[in-house]
Amino acid sequence: MLNTILQLAVSGAALGFVYALVGIEYSLIWNATGLLNFSHDKIITLGAYVAAGLFFTKMGLPIPVSFILSIVVMILVGFLMATVVLNPLRKMTTIFTIMGTILFGKMIYELIRLLYGSAPFTVPGLMTGTVHIGSLVIAKSNVYIIVIAVIVVAALQIFMQTTKTGKAMRCVQQNKKASELMGINVKQNIRITAAISSVICLIIGFMVIPLYTVSLSMASMIGLKGFAAGVVGGFGFLPGCIVGGIVVGLIESASVLVIPSVYKDAVAFLVLIIFLLIKPTGILGKKS
Amino acid sequence: MLSIKSIDTYYGEVQALMDVSVEIGEKEIVAIIGSNGAGKSTLMKSIMGLVHPAKGTIEFKGEVISSLNTWDVVKKGVIYIPEGREVFPELSVLENLEMGAYSKKYSAKELKGKLDMAYDLFPRLKERQKQKAGSLSGGEQQMLAIARGLMSDPKLLMCDEPSLGLAPVIVDEMFDTIVRVNQEMKIPIIVVEQNAYMALTISQKAFVMENGRVVQSGDSQELISSPEIKKAYLGG
Numbered sequence: 001m002l003n004t005i006l007q008l009a010v011s012g013a014a015l016g017f018v019y020a021l022v023g024i025e026y027s028l029i030w031n032a033t034g035l036l037n038f039s040h041d042k043i044i045t046l047g048a049y050v051a052a053g054l055f056f057t058k059m060g061l062p063i064p065v066s067f068i069l070s071i072v073v074m075i076l077v078g079f080l081m082a083t084v085v086l087n088p089l090r091k092m093t094t095i096f097t098i099m100g101t102i103l104f105g106k107m108i109y110e111l112i113r114l115l116y117g118s119a120p121f122t123v124p125g126l127m128t129g130t131v132h133i134g135s136l137v138i139a140k141s142n143v144y145i146i147v148i149a150v151i152v153v154a155a156l157q158i159f160m161q162t163t164k165t166g167k168a169m170r171c172v173q174q175n176k177k178a179s180e181l182m183g184i185n186v187k188q189n190i191r192i193t194a195a196i197s198s199v200i201c202l203i204i205g206f207m208v209i210p211l212y213t214v215s216l217s218m219a220s221m222i223g224l225k226g227f228a229a230g231v232v233g234g235f236g237f238l239p240g241c242i243v244g245g246i247v248v249g250l251i252e253s254a255s256v257l258v259i260p261s262v263y264k265d266a267v268a269f270l271v272l273i274i275f276l277l278i279k280p281t282g283i284l285g286k287k288s
Numbered sequence: 289m290l291s292i293k294s295i296d297t298y299y300g301e302v303q304a305l306m307d308v309s310v311e312i313g314e315k316e317i318v319a320i321i322g323s324n325g326a327g328k329s330t331l332m333k334s335i336m337g338l339v340h341p342a343k344g345t346i347e348f349k350g351e352v353i354s355s356l357n358t359w360d361v362v363k364k365g366v367i368y369i370p371e372g373r374e375v376f377p378e379l380s381v382l383e384n385l386e387m388g389a390y391s392k393k394y395s396a397k398e399l400k401g402k403l404d405m406a407y408d409l410f411p412r413l414k415e416r417q418k419q420k421a422g423s424l425s426g427g428e429q430q431m432l433a434i435a436r437g438l439m440s441d442p443k444l445l446m447c448d449e450p451s452l453g454l455a456p457v458i459v460d461e462m463f464d465t466i467v468r469v470n471q472e473m474k475i476p477i478i479v480v481e482q483n484a485y486m487a488l489t490i491s492q493k494a495f496v497m498e499n500g501r502v503v504q505s506g507d508s509q510e511l512i513s514s515p516e517i518k519k520a521y522l523g524g
């Protein structure tokens with residue numbers, strides 16, 4: 001029993017970190033532009049296809065090389081998104097901004113479908129295997145996910161707190177007019193934010209390949225649950241995404257002890273609804 | 289140094305500036321006064337590229353800047369301290385000051401020197417340097433806004449209603465500081481003010497705005513004793 005609980009805790013934490021990164025990836029865009037990026041799950045999917053489909057499977061490059069080349073591609077995708085969607089739309093009415101990001105996602109989706117078809121595929125040997133600790137058996141993919149997520153979170157934090165561009169990102173979040181008056185090129189800063197966000201999407205997409213395989217719908221569930229994680233933790237607040245992600249991941253994972261696992265996916269949304277009713281500002285959220 | 293040549297500025301369909309021309313010379317303090325909605329802030333925003341004039345040109349040191357982006361105007365050394373302070377509430381006082389130097393590539397030592405200068409002007413900011421700017425009082429935030437504006441070594445400083453919402457003692461301090469900055473840094477300063485008396489007292493030259501136009505301009509001392517100005521802006 002104890003082993004089962006520990007195993008569920010580890011897989012719950014791993015899922016939780018995935019949700020946390022999703023929360024962070026769209027909160028970055030929300031904070032910088034005030035836009036909800038409805039294309040984010042498509043960008044996650046694109047990341048997985050570019051890394052696993054294009055560079056690894058089609059071109060036969062080693063995994064690390066594929067990954068690094070994919071970073072370059074995803075930075076360009078972020079720049080493109082900021083230039084054609086986020087910067088032009090952020091001063092418009094909500095309905096345009098929603099449609100804009102949805103259509104951008106739709107274009108990515110159709111592009112992937114055209115290039116790769118709709119059959120899912122796997123990457124043999126990617127983060128497979130198990131580690132044994134005593135009688136406890138843990139999937140290596142879970143360990144990878146937790147380690148990578150922690151590194152991403154730490155790196156992002158250091159970037160935002162210490163670099164000039166990172167500090168400027170925090171300024172742009174807080175007051176765009178004052179940022180411009182400091183000499184910050186706000187459009188450029190939003191392009192950089194979008195690039196960081198889409199690189200995080202790539203990392204998410206890549207990490208979950210062992211869990212969900214590479215498919216057109218691989219990210220739709222984590223996209224929604226990551227959104228839930230952000231709300232549960234405190235919307236637009238990066239540490240809140242981490243707390244919310246882990247809470248949602250652990251609850252979801254533990255739920256199989258009491259309810260049939262087919263209902264597992266509903267648990268995250270149940271948690272989301274409970275929080276919206278009881279504490280809409282989230283666990284760490286500030287009153288606004 | 290700054291020469292604004294008959295500009296028209298619009299917000300959508302609404303015209304906020306009509307044929308406005310203003311000249312700012314080296315090292316002088318220039319007051320811009322006028323009642324609410326006269327277009328004073330719009331004139332500042334037009335200089336900064338926050339809005340772009342539809343007609344006319346703005347030249348700074350002989351260079352046309354009226355079509356530049358705000359951040360590029362800042363790089364030329366034109367610094368605007370907007371009305372309403374606009375500090376970064378979630379950043380500490382120190383971080384706010386550092387952001388004031390964003391457009392510059394200072395060495396650690398130069399940055400330190402600039403910070404010392406800011407703290408010398410406003411010792412209260414030094415005591416509160418670790419505190420979040422959002423938790424400062426209104427007057428302290430105004431000090432921070434001015435200090436932040438000075439961090440980038442401006443060639444021209446523009447203060448929009450620096451006295452708004454401040455206690456009378458602090459208002460005097462604020463104007464003293466503006467005069468001190470003008471003399472020590474030897475830079476021209478534009479002061480936009482509702483407090484016309486104070487603005488005319490510390491300035492050498494003044495422009496009076498009404499309904500989007502400059503309706504009067506000249507020597508501040510003369511304006512202060514002109515019956516029209518007395519009646520309209522100095523309460524009799």
Ligand SMILES: Nc1ncnc2c1ncn2[C@@H]1O[C@H](COP(=O)(O)OP(=O)(O)OP(=O)(O)O)[C@@H](O)[C@H]1O
Pocket residue numbers: 299302304322323324325326327328329330331371482
């Ligand atoms: N963002 C805006 N959109 C539309 N109209 C605006 C905007 N900002 C200012 N205006 C209009 O332009 C005119 C001039 O406004 P401005 O802010 O320049 O006045 P001001 O002289 O600075 O007034 P105050 O002393 O109250 O600050 C006003 O009629 C105002 O309603």
Ligand SMILES: [Mg+2]
Pocket residue numbers: 328329330371448
């Ligand atoms: Mg104004």
